[in-house]
Every structure is written in C-alpha cells, then in structure tokens.
Amino acid sequence: MAKHQATIKEIAQKLSISISTVSRALQNHPRIGLRTREKVNDLAKKLNYTPNPAALSLKKNTTRNIGVILPNLQEEFFSLSITAIEDIVSDKGYNVFISQSRDTLAKEEKAIKSFINSRVDGIIASISAETYQYRHFKELESFGIPIVFFDRTPKVFPCFKVRSNVMDGAFAAVEFLAQKGARHIALLNGPAFLEISDERQQGYLSAIKQLGLSTTPAYVKSTDLSTEDTSKKMLDLLALPQPPDAVLAFNDYVALDAMRACKQKGILPNSEVLFASFANLPITTYMDNPPIASVEQFAYQMGEKAAHLLINVMENSHQDDAEPLSFEEIIVHTQLIVH
Amino acid sequence: MAKHQATIKEIAQKLSISISTVSRALQNHPRIGLRTREKVNDLAKKLNYTPNPAALSLKKNTTRNIGVILPNLQEEFFSLSITAIEDIVSDKGYNVFISQSRDTLAKEEKAIKSFINSRVDGIIASISAETYQYRHFKELESFGIPIVFFDRTPKVFPCFKVRSNVMDGAFAAVEFLAQKGARHIALLNGPAFLEISDERQQGYLSAIKQLGLSTTPAYVKSTDLSTEDTSKKMLDLLALPQPPDAVLAFNDYVALDAMRACKQKGILPNSEVLFASFANLPITTYMDNPPIASVEQFAYQMGEKAAHLLINVMENSHQDDAEPLSFEEIIVHTQLIVH
DNA sequence: CTGTTAGCGCTTTCAC
DNA sequence: GTGAAAGCGCTAACAG
Numbered sequence: 001m002a003k004h005q006a007t008i009k010e011i012a013q014k015l016s017i018s019i020s021t022v023s024r025a026l027q028n029h030p031r032i033g034l035r036t037r038e039k040v041n042d043l044a045k046k047l048n049y050t051p052n053p054a055a056l057s058l059k060k061n062t063t064r065n066i067g068v069i070l071p072n073l074q075e076e077f078f079s080l081s082i083t084a085i086e087d088i089v090s091d092k093g094y095n096v097f098i099s100q101s102r103d104t105l106a107k108e109e110k111a112i113k114s115f116i117n118s119r120v121d122g123i124i125a126s127i128s129a130e131t132y133q134y135r136h137f138k139e140l141e142s143f144g145i146p147i148v149f150f151d152r153t154p155k156v157f158p159c160f161k162v163r164s165n166v167m168d169g170a171f172a173a174v175e176f177l178a179q180k181g182a183r184h185i186a187l188l189n190g191p192a193f194l195e196i197s198d199e200r201q202q203g204y205l206s207a208i209k210q211l212g213l214s215t216t217p218a219y220v221k222s223t224d225l226s227t228e229d230t231s232k233k234m235l236d237l238l239a240l241p242q243p244p245d246a247v248l249a250f251n252d253y254v255a256l257d258a259m260r261a262c263k264q265k266g267i268l269p270n271s272e273v274l275f276a277s278f279a280n281l282p283i284t285t286y287m288d289n290p291p292i293a294s295v296e297q298f299a300y301q302m303g304e305k306a307a308h309l310l311i312n313v314m315e316n317s318h319q320d321d322a323e324p325l326s327f328e329e330i331i332v333h334t335q336l337i338v339h
Numbered sequence: 340m341a342k343h344q345a346t347i348k349e350i351a352q353k354l355s356i357s358i359s360t361v362s363r364a365l366q367n368h369p370r371i372g373l374r375t376r377e378k379v380n381d382l383a384k385k386l387n388y389t390p391n392p393a394a395l396s397l398k399k400n401t402t403r404n405i406g407v408i409l410p411n412l413q414e415e416f417f418s419l420s421i422t423a424i425e426d427i428v429s430d431k432g433y434n435v436f437i438s439q440s441r442d443t444l445a446k447e448e449k450a451i452k453s454f455i456n457s458r459v460d461g462i463i464a465s466i467s468a469e470t471y472q473y474r475h476f477k478e479l480e481s482f483g484i485p486i487v488f489f490d491r492t493p494k495v496f497p498c499f500k501v502r503s504n505v506m507d508g509a510f511a512a513v514e515f516l517a518q519k520g521a522r523h524i525a526l527l528n529g530p531a532f533l534e535i536s537d538e539r540q541q542g543y544l545s546a547i548k549q550l551g552l553s554t555t556p557a558y559v560k561s562t563d564l565s566t567e568d569t570s571k572k573m574l575d576l577l578a579l580p581q582p583p584d585a586v587l588a589f590n591d592y593v594a595l596d597a598m599r600a601c602k603q604k605g606i607l608p609n610s611e612v613l614f615a616s617f618a619n620l621p622i623t624t625y626m627d628n629p630p631i632a633s634v635e636q637f638a639y640q641m642g643e644k645a646a647h648l649l650i651n652v653m654e655n656s657h658q659d660d661a662e663p664l665s666f667e668e669i670i671v672h673t674q675l676i677v678h
Numbered sequence: 679c680t681g682t683t684a685g686c687g688c689t690t691t692c693a694c
Numbered sequence: 695g696t697g698a699a700a701g702c703g704c705t706a707a708c709a710g
Binding site: 017018019020021024031032033036055057058059060061 | 699703
C-alpha cells in the first residue's frame, strides 16, 4: 500500500493525457469528452483520489477551515452549540478547529493569533469572562477574516452576532419567582462587559418595576463565573440585612454553585431561597433539586444560526465585487421552563 | 488595511533581496549575514508575516493538523479529554479538528473520510457505541495516517491505545459495594465490542468470585448507552425474581439514567439499590444523590497521554529512515472515589 | 553569504 | 476537445 495520496498528475500519466484535462474532467467541465471524463473519474475513484486541500488553498486563497473559540466545553451550553456548528458547516465542506479560552483573555488572544496563522476562512466566538477589550478581534479585520459572535457577545463594538433574547427571559423568570411568592429578588449576574449581562439586568429591573417590587444595588451582583466568586457573591447576598428570598442566576452553573453555597450555610435552596436561572441544561434533569425554573436558550439552534450566518458572510466576502455584508444581529427567542 | 497576509516574496521585493535569502533568514539559517537576517526579521514582524501553512503543507507533505473523533462532547469525560489534547498539541504547533460520532458508526466513518481528505497528520479517536468493525480505521494505514485510540478502544485489532485500568476499578467498586452490604451485585455494562466493557466485566467477575458472592448471566446487562436502552436494562434487572441490591454502571451517565429508571418504579436509588459507576465526573458533585462511589478515570491525564503518544508516533513516522514504532498500549491507573 | 531554479498539487488562461 | 504554461507561497538543492 502506497503511504501516499493519489494526485492528478498520476492519473494523467496512467491515462496518458494531460494534467489539465484531468483537472477539468474531475470538475465535470463541459468541454471535456464524455469518454475521457468517465475514464478519469473511474480511475480517480479507484485510486481514492481526493484533491490536496493545501494545493487548493494556495490556489484559491481559502482553506475551508473555520475556527471556533469557546470559553469551555465542559459547559453543556457550549458543547451543544459546537455540535450544531459542526453539523452545519461540515455539510458545506468546512472543517472545524476548536479552541477553548477557559475564560481567560490570554488564551483567547492566542487562539485568534493561531487561527490567523492557520488562515481560517472565518471564526465563531463566544468571548471569555475576562474579555474587556477587543483589539485581538479587531485585528481579524485587517486580514479579512470574518467573525460571528455568539451568545457571549461584546458590547459597543459593531459586529455580527447571534444571541438570545435574555431580556425577555429575565423578565419572565422574575415574574415567575414573584408569582411563587418571592418579594426580594436578587440578580446574580455575569461579567459586566458582556452584553448578555446587561440584557439580563434590564429584564430583571423592568420586571421588578412592573411588578411593583423593589430592589437595591446590593441585590445585583456580578460573578466572574468561577465557583469561588459565585460562592462569595452568594454569601454576600445572604449576609445582607434583608437577604433575598429568590435569586435569578446568570446560568445553571452559577445557580448550582450558588445553591451549594447556600447549603453550606445551612440554608435550603428552593425553600428558603428560590432559584431560577438561564440555559436549562439537560444535565439539570438528573438533579433532585435543580433551579425551579430556567430560561431555555436553545443552544443548538443558536449554534446553527451562527454557523449559517458565518457561511453567508464568508461566501459573500469571496466575491470581490459584492459589497461587504453589513453587520447583522440575530436574536433567538427564549422560553421559561418550569421544573 | 490590506486584506491580505504578507508573503516572503513581498519582503524580498521591499528589501531588494532574493526570496530564498528571506526564507533562510527567517529560519535563522547560519550562513545568512547578521545584518540581512535582522533586516528580514524586522520587516517580517512589521508586516505581521507568518508562513502560509498551505505552502508549507504542499512542500513538506504535512499539515500540522490532527483530528479528534469522540462520541460526543456533552459527556464531561470527553470534553475534559479534548481539553487536554488541545493543550498538549497546540503547544507543539498543531491544530485540532473536532468531529463527534454521536455514537453512530456512519458518522464515525464520515469523520475518518473527512480527516483523510484533509490530510491530517494524525488522529485520536474514542470509538462509537455502534462500532463493531474497523475497516474505516484500517484504511488510515494505507495513507500512513497514525491513529491513537483512547478510552473506548477496539478489541482484537492491534493499535496504539490509551485506556484506564478499569479492571482494577471494577474490582474495587464491587468490593466497596459488598462492604456496604450488597450481596446481589449487577453489572450494567457498555457495548460488548468495547475492550473497556470486557475489562469491567473481568474485574466484576473476579471480585464477585474472590468475595465469595454469586452472580448470574442475568445480572450482567449491556446497554448501547442511550437513555432508553439503559432504562430498559435497569427495569429488566428490577424485574428479576431476585433483583440486585447494587448495580455497577458503565459510567456516571449510565448510572444516572438507571437511577432515574428506579425512581420511576418507586425504588429509591442508593437505599434499596446501591449504585457505583465509572468516570467520577465533576458534574456529579452538584447532585444530592449521586452514585455512592465512582471510579476516577483521570480524563484529562488520559487525553494528555494520548496526545503525547500521537505526537511521538507522528514525529517518528516523519523520518523515513526510522522503523515504524510498534504498537503501544498505555494503561492509566484508576482510583475509587467514595461520595 | 546570496541568488537561481525546480517543484510540492492544483486551476486556469491562452493556444490550437 | 485537449495541452502547455504560469503561478499560488514556500523550501532546498545547486551554483556561484
């Protein structure tokens, strides 16, 4: 067995025709004789020929590879969305490079650098909990590499995004907690420079207001998403003169960490303090006492949308004549799931 | 901003020297003048030059990309191990393509095909629950693409593998269950064509024997790892004339599914039927009633070993003079963790 | 110490 | 309908 992939040249030699004829035959070029075309295709199949992507890449200045940067794959939300991305783009003949930032800016920057060096055709990213500046993302522009942000989208700077309607979700969750009797509802939010933290806060505040409840700045905490910080912030809430009787958490993991902190203080989650959160992860269905409600964010669908959007942008930017697509924001609806 | 990556040619032109001089300067070739070398390196840095991987690939017949095929990333075991793989190989300048088989043979075959077409330098794979034949893996050989199997390794066919010592783990788990008072211990095992299912069974049987307990073939079930099949097999166990008072499950997810099936039958897991399992996944620490013990398999370390092994094999196979490495099997120790 | 050249695998004008 | 040749970006003999 030849430890070797067949080339167009070999096919040409074996068939005593020219390389260009083979190339054209393989592409079903109309001006190639039917007989030649068949001969070539047959031999190609027999030799397991597939074009060398490096050669194509050099020629077409495109790699058919995309990069995906996620905070971490241990979170089911992200593993679900990368599954969707993989499903969509592999259908279109793209391969997926994976890179986890593990919620550090440094790794995120490294990932971007590495993807630039690899000449990926595009990137999908969900930013790290530490990311407060976007220089590394801006750099992509100078290389003409499109990027679609996904779920954890940056504030201020205009870009392609796919995120879910967490404002509505937050509103619905607060409403539900109030309905369950809560009067002092706290928000255990994520990092402040994330757009989706803002959205949660807006939904939270507007529900509080509309329901005639009250809140104070001390009821709104921001965790860096680490177990330690989440615990700390939860304990801060519990130490308040008037501790909350309900907490809306940034996501299910934050809720779980916060609930554990409660238990350690001898406080029963969901009886003394109600918990609601975001993501509605499948894994919580195995828990005896999960948050009483969670805002479903449809991770898989979000991944699909992000993938489709990126493909659109990439295919568009390939035609030099076409105007660059203007930045687009896709908002996926949410749905409060009561457990 | 030029939507364009700098090339060696541009550098050469701007510096009025030849392309090969630039190439050599960039590689710090000894026979290049210090002044030239500095000039080149400075300009390269200024232009953000990085070599085009497609060109290198064509030249060196190597892509610096590896492929990883896993059943699915939702399982924390696999997301942990891919993290390790990523950490190790990216350090060595490799990129990671990801592909999930979702426990189907068809997707696994597709992934292999796609990786062959992409000319990956090597593959790490954990086989699907359906994989009973290895033709697709064997095909890699004819292309000289090395593969390292990982955790879910195939039986019979010789290859590079990294797996954990689940036999010892199974033994320890059964011993623990017996110590907790169990006398009728069942094994809810994984797919039969997996080596690691065999190992579990051997450990289980030898512990049963050594402890003077008894078992019957009806106490040994095999699930295809789907929630449905696991439920069914658990219900089968419960329907036995003498239902087991303890179950050793293939992994934590299987245990959780089985425990849920018990609850649905009104049977309290871990009081009427004790559960132990494999993997010891971090997520179970959030559960109020997880399996009472789980065999830690050190997913991250296993990923590291697999990555190191693959790198060794790849770097060795590059030197045509070198003998091909003979197949090697790395066994990672396990440790029973009591919850 | 540096330049010229061929070639990795492929597409695509340009020719006939 | 088919072939010759240039070129994508880079490395590595071979020459000097």
